[in-house]
Amino acid sequence: MKIKTTHFLSLTVIIFLIMGFSRNQTEDYHQIGDIKYSLLPPNTFAKTQKGSWALLDGKPIAEDQKLYTLLEQDFLLDIFKDGNGIVKLPDARGSFIRSMNINGQGNDPDTKRNVGSYQPDALKTHKHALQNTIYKHGRSFKGDNAKDHALKHAYGSVWASVTKNTGGAAESRPKNIALYCYVKVSN
Numbered sequence: 785m786k787i788k789t790t791h792f793l794s795l796t797v798i799i800f801l802i803m804g805f806s807r808n809q810t811e812d813y814h815q816i817g818d819i820k821y822s823l824l825p826p827n828t829f830a831k832t833q834k835g836s837w838a839l840l841d842g843k844p845i846a847e848d849q850k851l852y853t854l855l856e857q858d859f860l861l862d863i864f865k866d867g868n869g870i871v872k873l874p875d876a877r878g879s880f881i882r883s884m885n886i887n888g889q890g891n892d893p894d895t896k897r898n899v900g901s902y903q904p905d906a907l908k909t910h911k912h913a914l915q916n917t918i919y920k921h922g923r924s925f926k927g928d929n930a931k932d933h934a935l936k937h938a939y940g941s942v943w944a945s946v947t948k949n950t951g952g953a954a955e956s957r958p959k960n961i962a963l964y965c966y967v968k969v970s971n
Contacts (some may be wrong), residue, residue, distance in 0.1 A: 814971060818849045819881075821963040828968060831866040836970040842875030855859040863898040874900040905955070 815835065823828050836849065838855055845852045845864065852871065855861050864871045884899050885892045894903065 804891040812971065813850055813854060815968045816854055817968070818968045820966045820968075822966060824966065825879065826966075828867045834971070835968055837966040838873060838969050840874050840876035840967055842872055842877075845871045845873055845969065850971060855888060856966065860899075864900060874902070881965070882961070903926060 819840070820833075821836070824832065829837065838845075845855075853860075855864065855871070861871050864873070866872055879902070882892060883890070884904070885895055885897065933971065
């Protein structure tokens with residue numbers, strides 16, 4: 785069985801076009817949406833990177849950027865729209881990055897979050913057990929008995945004590961290092 789030269793050339797051209805198209809598509813969107821942390825400020829960072837990178841600082845995403853196109857193709861633009869309908873990057877300034885729950889599985893109790901969504905400070909519901917003791921005429925009243933005795937005999941509220949931490953910080957946080965946070969928006 786002989787293969788005609790024209791058939792062979794046609795088949796070669798088709799394979800080349802298919803492979804070339806696939807490679808261009810992959811390269812066209814290579815690393816779009818990837819996040820990088822850096823010590824370098826934006827102007828210096830831009831000199832060291834291929835493609836266009838933007839700070840995750842809440843600025844609008846331009847419609848001509850590949851990131852916008854990918855979000856649009858996957859119907860994710862609405863997640864990134866603000867109250868005025870403007871598509872914006874998440875604002876990661878001063879925030880910790882938390883890995884996304886996949887299919888509601890993971891350590892974030894908020895299972896209905898969208899990627900890129902902001903989550904404010906919160907304290908888990910909890911209580912503190914106080915052990916107060918009231919002494920009156922040689923008798924001691926502890927715990928709930930102290931509270932009941934204080935209420936019945938108008939000693940004031942022994943349970944309304946406030947701990948004031950005069951040496952504390954403005955927030956509760958783990959040890960951390962501040963870095964610039966960038967996202968690749970175009971090649």
